[in-house]
Amino acid sequence: MGSGFDTMLDGTSLTDMNKTASICAWLAVGLLGAAAVGVIAVRRGEPINALWLVVAATCCYALGYRFYSKFIATKILALDALRATPAERLENGRDFLVTNKWVVFGHHFAAIAxxxxxxxxxxxxxxxxLPGTMWVLAGAVFAGCVQDFVILLFSVRRDGKxxxxxxxxxxxxxxxxxAYTAVIAILVILLGVAALIVVNALKDSPWGTFTIAMTIPIALLMGLYLRRIRPGKVLEVSVLGFILVLGAIFxxxxxxxNPAMAHAFTLQGSTLAKLxxxxGFAASALPVWLLLAPRDYLSTFVKLGTIALLGIGIVVLHPTLHMPALTRFxxxxxxxxxxxxFPFAFITIACGAISGFHSLISSGTTPKLIARETETRMxxxxxxxxxxxxxVMAIIAACVLQPGVYFAINSPAGVVGQTAATATATISSWGFPVTAGDMQALAHAVGEQTLFNRTxxxxxFAVGMAHIFSQSLGGAAVMALWYHFAVMFEALFILTILDAGTRVARFMIQDALGHIxxxxxRTSWYPSILATSALVVGAWGFFLxxxxxxxxxxxxxxxPLFGIANQLLATVALCVATTIITKMHRTRYAAxxxxxLAWLVxxxxxxxxxxxxxxNPRVGFLAQARALAAGPATNATARLIFNNxxxxxxxxxxxxxxxLVLIESVRQWIAVLNGTGEVRVKEAPFVMTRLAEERP
Amino acid sequence: MSRFVTAARIVLATLREIFDEAAYERFLRRTQTASSPGAYAAFRREFDEAKTRRPKCC
Incomplete structure (x- = not known):
């Protein structure tokens, strides 16, 4: 099945389709994609159907994969199916392992998503x-996919470095x-902002807070079940955990x-932040098998299922987008x-278009599993x-909401006002009508006290997802359950990133401190574990x-800070890729x-x-600090000025x-082009694969 | 039908790899031990050290 799919995408070796038919088919894909992109780009003043985004995305991805990735694979990288990969040469049954390409694909996707x-x-x-959709499509096809592909291949040719x-x-x-500093910076800022997203989703929400709190004992139970009752049966325990989580939503x-429970689980943002x-500290210091690993399994299970469900839901229900193509903002x-x-849309959307973090995955586990070089493309x-x-699904989920509702949920009180009346009046004055009554009814429908100021x-996203599903699956009666399912899904895997990310950052700092x-x-020495955990948690806790x-x-x-840090890592990855391409004497294709790279810089x-x-104090940190200093002094003023x-x-x-990294890279390129620098490509030596005979 | 079975097998293999069941099986084969709480504990000791060093994306 796999090779059939590949050959269909490649379009070169199908026996039952001649060259003319193939050209006609791809022309049709191109025309359909152009028409869909045209509708997205040109249509103004009336809502469009989400299917236009789906069709545009499908056609762009198909064309990008068939033509652009093939061009890169043949003209620049010269993928060689006969060259043994590290998975074959260094196979040890643990890190290095020849793995089916679809399995690697699933593994890689689960790690980057x-x-x-x-x-x-x-x-x-x-x-x-419009801006988000265009950046996601163009960014992915011409930048993000390219970065992930070339870094994966270069890592494969360097024994998975x-x-x-x-x-x-x-x-x-x-x-x-x-690269090392960027990884630490991204982790710290990412964890701070991810924790903030969870806080904003759960504050004053007893339903959501109870559900998420229950995932901790559920994960502990799963850990004990795996360890004591059914060792290694992860899929089984993940299904059980998922059923328990559904029970926790109810x-x-x-x-x-329940008044007493509602009171206990109605928490303010600052209390949630402390918790x-x-x-984060406890999860970093506890044994992995007890909390972190089962939570990770549960989160992955829910994540893959929900993404698949959302994709099917959007195609089948094809909702209407109420957000205009362009807003006044x-x-x-x-x-x-x-x-x-420019530039803020392009750092706000990183993952989905191009994310530097992916280059860590592409040069981490995945290159050690690839069976053949040619599979790096897929x-x-x-x-x-x-x-x-x-x-694209996330854009659709946000844009199916009435714009007034979208802005009421996502706007901070500091911008639109503290009360429902002032917030709705402000948002309506922008041309996006919404009333306090609308918001109250929506909050009631999703089982919340309020949806204002949930930045x-x-x-x-949760309201949008609930809106899509409630159109057919259970109707408005179960909108609250869908909303809390979506909040649980997001909070669960954000918290999983929080504990896993804290541990990764702790290990990196321990590795560095070990030189001193x-x-x-020593990762098993408790004073070091506690000190470095406190350092990492303290750093992201500060941002939170x-x-x-x-x-x-x-x-x-x-x-924006997170976006800048993430794109910095992408810059490093693209500098590495361009340097290697230059050393490979493929300079004419270095564009x-x-x-x-130039765009990201x-x-x-x-x-x-x-x-x-x-x-503008809302944009510039220093202007904000100056505005605070000039305004009325409160207890928080000095701290806010310091933060900015x-x-x-x-x-x-x-x-x-x-x-710095750019200057160093340019120096390398000039030296290589002038013939004064080292041009040796630091690849592992060529070894003929044995798999070619085994799997023609 | 056979294509469907193949696809289902690949999906299951992918899930078993993502959820580390395949890694545990390889560990049992490599160490020539039967599955037990002790074997699983040993697997986790070896596996977690490497796995928790891998970053997961944002």
Whole structure:
């Protein structure tokens, strides 16, 4: 089946379709895609159906895979099916293992798909559905898929080396250092902003808080079941865990209606933030098998199922998009986050278009599982297309909402006003009519006390998803259950990223500290575990606390910081890729990675400049600090001023690192082109595969 | 029908790989032990050290 699918996509070796028919078929795909993109881009003033986005995305991905990825595979990378991969040469039954390409594809997709492609597109929907959709499609086909594909192949040819190792080898020590620092920075900022999304989704929500709280004992039970009762039966225990989580959703409904329980589980943002910080520390220090591993399995199970369900739901129910193609907020005055389309749409949507973090996965586990070089195209380029499709689903989920409702959920009280009356009046004055009564009825329908000021994207996505499913599956009567299922799904896998990310960052810091004092590098030495866990949790906890206390909702400051850090890592990955392509004497094709690199540098530098120096206090950190200093002093003023200055400093450090790695890379390219630099490609030696005989 | 069976097998194999059941089976084969709470504990000790170092994307 697999090879049949491939040959159909390749369109070159089908025996029952001659060349003319193939050309006609691909022309039809191109025309259909052009028509769909045309409708998305040109239609104004009336709602369009979500299927136009689905058709446009499907055609763009098909064309991108068939033509662009094949061009890269043949002309630049020269994929060689006869060259043995590290999975074959170094097979050890653990890390290195020859694996079926579809299995690797699923494994890789499960590792790259996180909350990013859901949250970023929902936030960027404030510009309308057009900018986000165009960036997701073009960004994925010409940048994100390319990055994942080439980094995967280069890692395969270097025995599965990590991005940090490749950056050190190909660009120099600066490249390695920047990659390492960028990973730590991304992890810390990501964990802070991810925790903030959960806080904003759960604050004043006894139903949601109860459901998520129950996932902790459920995970512990799963851990004990796996360890003591049915060792290794992960799929079985994941199904059981999923059933228990569904029970917890119903339990949450009961808790929200029981006065004593509702009181106990109605928590403010600051209380939830403290609880999440404590949870993060405990999860990092507890044995993996007890909490982290079962939660990870449960989260993956729910994630894959929900994404599949949402995809089917959108195609079958094909809802109407109520958000206009472009809103007035393209001018930079948006309430969700401040800043113009360029550059802010392009750092707000990272995962789904291009995400530097993917390069860590493409140079981590996946290259050690690839059986043949030719499979990197399907796994690297193809899995990123699937992630991009998830981002399209998120855009649809956000844009099926009435725009007034979308802005009421996503706008911070500091922008639209503290009360329902002022918030709806402000939003209606923008041309997006909504009433306090509408919002109250919606909150009641989804089982919440209020939906105002729920920034972060997750609640808006959950309302959109509930809206789509409630059209047919159970109707309005079960909208509350769908909403809380969606909130549970998002919170569950965000919290899983929180505990897994804390542990990854802890290991990285322990590795580094081990060079200074050896015992600190021992991952089993408890003083080191506690100290480094506290350091990591303290770092992301700082950003979380800052977000919770931010009068502008936190997302306005933290999501752009995360976007800049993530695109910095993509810049490093594309610098590595361009350097290797140059050394491979494929310079005339270097534009394939050079153009996305130039685009990312332009985006990252411009966004950083605005975030630091823009005179608008809603955009620039320093302007915000100045505005706070000039305004009436409160107990929080000094802390808020410090936070803004710190954010400006963090942004400046990130952009200096981009500049450093870029300068180093350009020096390498010039040296190679002038013949004064080392041009040796640091690949593992060619070894003929044995698999070619076994699997023709 | 056979295509459907093949597809179902691949989906199941993918899930078993994602959920580490396949890794546990390989561990049992490699160490030539039968599945038991002790064997699973040993597998987790070896496996978690590597797995928890792998970043998961955002």
């Amino acid at each position: 996180g909350p990013g492609p859901l949250v970023g597109p929902v936030l960027a929907a404030q510009f309308g559905y 990590s991005l940090t190792e490749m950056a050190k080898e190909e660009i120099g020590r600066v490249g390695g250092f920047v 339990g949450g409904q009961w808790a929200s209606q 999440i910080i404590i949870y 393209v001018d930079g005055t948006g309430p969700v986050f401040a800043g113009k389309i 796994v690297g380029y193809g899995a990123m297309m699937a992630e991009s499709a998830v981002a 972060g994207g997750a609640p808006a 004092y050896k015992p600190l590098g 606390w800052q977000g919770v206390k931010d009068p502008l909702g936190g997302i306005n400051s933290l999501w 394939v990675t050079l153009v996305p 332009a985006v990252t530098f411009t966004a950083s400049w605005h975030k630091i120096f823009d005179r 200055r710190l954010d400006a400093a963090v942004t400046a450090v990130l952009v200096v690192m981009v500049a």
